[in-house]
Amino acid sequence: MNALDYLVLIGTLLGIAAYGIWQTRGRRDLGQYLKGSGKSGWIVIGISVMATQASAVTFLSTPGQGYQDGLGFVQNYFGAPIALIIIAAFFLPIYRRLNVYTAYEFLGKRFDSKTRLLGAALFLFQRGIGAGITIYAPAIVLSSVFGWSLDLTIILSGLLVIIYTVAGGSDAVTLTQKYQMAVILAGMVIAFFILLWKMPAGLSFTDCLTVAGAMHKLKAVDFSPSLTQRYTFWSGTLGATFLMLSYFGTDQSQVQRYISGSSLRESRLGLMFNAVCKIPMQFFILLLGVMLFVFYQFQPQPVVFNQFAWKSQQQISPLQKQFDDGHARKEQFIRDWLDARHKGDSLATKAARDGIFVESAHAAALHAQAVAIADPKTKRGNENDYVFITFILNYLPHGLIGLLVTVFFAAALSSKAAELNALASATTVDIYRHIIDPGATDAHYTTVSKIFIIFWGFVAISFALFTNMVENLIQAANIVASIFYGVVLGLFLVGFFLKWIRGTAVFCAAIISQALVIFLYYRLDISYLWYNLIGPAACVLLAILLQLVIGPPAEERAFPVIFPPK
Numbered sequence: 001m002n003a004l005d006y007l008v009l010i011g012t013l014l015g016i017a018a019y020g021i022w023q024t025r026g027r028r029d030l031g032q033y034l035k036g037s038g039k040s041g042w043i044v045i046g047i048s049v050m051a052t053q054a055s056a057v058t059f060l061s062t063p064g065q066g067y068q069d070g071l072g073f074v075q076n077y078f079g080a081p082i083a084l085i086i087i088a089a090f091f092l093p094i095y096r097r098l099n100v101y102t103a104y105e106f107l108g109k110r111f112d113s114k115t116r117l118l119g120a121a122l123f124l125f126q127r128g129i130g131a132g133i134t135i136y137a138p139a140i141v142l143s144s145v146f147g148w149s150l151d152l153t154i155i156l157s158g159l160l161v162i163i164y165t166v167a168g169g170s171d172a173v174t175l176t177q178k179y180q181m182a183v184i185l186a187g188m189v190i191a192f193f194i195l196l197w198k199m200p201a202g203l204s205f206t207d208c209l210t211v212a213g214a215m216h217k218l219k220a221v222d223f224s225p226s227l228t229q230r231y232t233f234w235s236g237t238l239g240a241t242f243l244m245l246s247y248f249g250t251d252q253s254q255v256q257r258y259i260s261g262s263s264l265r266e267s268r269l270g271l272m273f274n275a276v277c278k279i280p281m282q283f284f285i286l287l288l289g290v291m292l293f294v295f296y297q298f299q300p301q302p303v304v305f306n307q308f309a310w311k312s313q314q315q316i317s318p319l320q321k322q323f324d325d326g327h328a329r330k331e332q333f334i335r336d337w338l339d340a341r342h343k344g345d346s347l348a349t350k351a352a353r354d355g356i357f358v359e360s361a362h363a364a365a366l367h368a369q370a371v372a373i374a375d376p377k378t379k380r381g382n383e384n385d386y387v388f389i390t391f392i393l394n395y396l397p398h399g400l401i402g403l404l405v406t407v408f409f410a411a412a413l414s415s416k417a418a419e420l421n422a423l424a425s426a427t428t429v430d431i432y433r434h435i436i437d438p439g440a441t442d443a444h445y446t447t448v449s450k451i452f453i454i455f456w457g458f459v460a461i462s463f464a465l466f467t468n469m470v471e472n473l474i475q476a477a478n479i480v481a482s483i484f485y486g487v488v489l490g491l492f493l494v495g496f497f498l499k500w501i502r503g504t505a506v507f508c509a510a511i512i513s514q515a516l517v518i519f520l521y522y523r524l525d526i527s528y529l530w531y532n533l534i535g536p537a538a539c540v541l542l543a544i545l546l547q548l549v550i551g552p553p554a555e556e557r558a559f560p561v562i563f564p565p566k
Contacts (some may be wrong), residue, residue: 001393005402012183012406041262045270048257049248050277051181051415058285059184060138060408064384065475066289067296070217075231076478076529077282079241080248084275087249088268090496095259096267101429103255103492110495111503113434118510119491120430123252124423126484128456131419132463133477135161138408139464154464157409162457165417166450187404191392192288198395200298207338208294214337214353215360217290220283227526239529242536243478246485248274250492253422292391297334301327303370305386316370323366330359420460424452482528483521486535487514493536494543501547509542 001009065073100106104123108116139153199208212218222232229235248254248271261267303316303323337352371383392404428449433440440448487510494506517535521528 001401001405002398004399005405008399008402009406009409012403042266042269042273045258045261045267046273046277047181048418049254049270049274050281051184051418058282059188060388061385062282062285063289063292063388064386066217066286067293067387068289068384070212070290070293071220071283071286072222072231074220074279074283074286075222075233075236076240077244077279078233078236079238080244080278081275082237082241083244083248084271084278086245088271091249091492092258092267092271093264094496095255096264100259102252102426103250104252104426104430107491107495108430108434111491111506115491115503115507115510116430116434118507119250119488120426122484122488122510122514123250123426126480127251127253127419127423128459129463129480130477131416131423131456131460133480134416134419135460136464151465155461158457158461158464161416161420162454165420165457166453183403183406187400187406188285188288190400191396191404192284192291194396194400195288195291195295195391199295203298203338208291210338210341211294211297211334212290215293215356217293227530230527230529232527235527235529239482239527239532242489242532243482243485243529246489246532246536247481250485250488251422252426253418256422256425257418289388292387295391298331300324302390303367304383305390306383316373319366319370323363326359326362326366330356330363333359416460420453420456423456424449427452427456479528482531483517484514484535486517486532487539489532490536490539490543493540498540498544500552501543502550502552505547505550506539506543508546509539512542513538 062073094106095103098106098109102120104116104120107119135154135158138157139150143150143153196205196208209218222229223234224232225234226232227235258267258270261270301323303320333352333355337349337356340346340348340352367383389408392401396404428445432448432452433445437444490513491506491510494501494509513535516538517531520534521531
């Protein structure tokens with residue numbers, strides 16, 4: 001990076017952050033600090049919901065996922081439109097009618113205090129881990145750009161987000177997310193077209209898709225009935241519907257975004273904006289990763305992309321030499337294969353394609369050797385998380401490098417601030433105000449909320465420092481969510497639709513179901529998406545059975561806010 005890149009990076013980030021802090025200066029009202037002013041229109045809500053989920057993990061790691069496995073990961077989002085429609089129809093009206101700060105207040109009103117605390121605790125635990133993952137992603141960028149140690153960059157990026165979130169609160173997050181998303185989407189589109197422009201002369205976009213298809217990168221939908229295959233149409237439509245229903249419907253970081261709408265209509269339109277745009281956006285980012293794969297079939301490629309983890313290893317040089325030789329042979333086979341296809345020569349096409357797969361297998365073996373010799377103390381993260389940032393630093397012009405690096409920081413600032421704000425909201429409202437000090441002033445709770453933002457920020461930093469992310473980051477985030485989200489969703493489904501079930505039954509059912517999901521995760525070899533179906537199904541069924549065993553209470557508990565007596 002040169003001076004122009006630093007100017008773009010620093011100017012954009014400071015400008016957006018300063019605008020959000022200035023616009024929300026001096027707010028001490030708890031409702032405005034945690035929920036916002038309640039005046040957001042549908043486009044602001046829609047962008048805010050999208051930006052909260054689309055963290056730096058999305059824009060850094062998803063291209064690497066497309067590079068490695070192709071378009072199949074898009075199936076993970078097939079359930080999003082279904083889930084968002086259900087939330088807009090059933091969840092959102094209840095949240096707005098209750099005028100809650102957090103989603104878990106509903107559980108306390110519907111059931112009892114212990115169920116509310118359980119729902120909040122499950123959210124805090126899994127979202128605290130997820131916050132560590134979202135700090136980890138931009139730290140990879142800093143590490144690659146500046147050559148700093150990953151631990152140092154984790155600490156610096158974490159502190160930056162803590163300061164920004166404490167200063168601005170929920171409205172600062174919402175106000176700035178539309179500008180952050182504009183920077184993000186502009187940067188990704190520009191990177192995509194520059195990538196196509198830098199393809200070899202004479203290689204059309206159709207040829208790029210042909211190469212990607214021949215190397216099994218374009219299979220977006222898989223109808224395999226296998227439960228062990230991670231991404232299929234069935235796991236994406238069934239399991240992912242429950243994952244998205246849990247995330248958008250019960251995760252405070254998302255609920256907090258859309259309950260700030262000026263009306264029920266505006267909030268619903270914001271959710272529908274995401275229902276329409278989510279799959280196309282993820283498809284585009286994965287396609288960018290697929291084009292990166294094609295690009296590196298014709299350009300020099302490192303045997304490992306995470307150069308900082310391996311740069312001290314002298315053994316890497318001979319492996320890189322072998323890799324380069326094989327890469328040159330594979331590139332020639334690909335060119336011969338395309339030429340034979342254009343000429344209609346089936347024999348030459350088959351021979352060249354066989355050569356491609358032989359050399360691909362040889363390259364994979366060399367890559368595995370390189371990974372095996374890495375020092376475990378320096379090897380952090382998944383290799384594919386470094387693919388996109390390597391392309392940016394090596395092939396983009398200055399100024400655009402600064403813009404794309406800004407993309408990752410803008411995404412990190414946006415989603416991380418929303419997560420910390422949500423963690424602080426749940427801790428302040430569902431634990432501190434509910435149990436520790438229920439009679440304090442709004443100013444006191446606002447101060448406490450800021451303290452909890454700092455606390456959860458340091459928890460996230462600690463997790464990122466001491467955990468080695470062996471999974472691709474985008475997958476790691478979804479795996480953590482799938483283990484815990486399902487049971488939380490089960491609590492809400494019982495609360496919304498099974499009015500005769502009481503707190504003790506659903507509380508015990510949730511505890512048993514969570515233990516079951518964790519046990520099955522370590523015992524079964526199935527796609528993690530299925531746990532989003534297993535968790536709520538177990539919770540609902542066990543709640544029904546336990547309530548039948550316990551029997552109805554002596555006096556039926558009235559719940560007039562949502563279910564008025566006839």
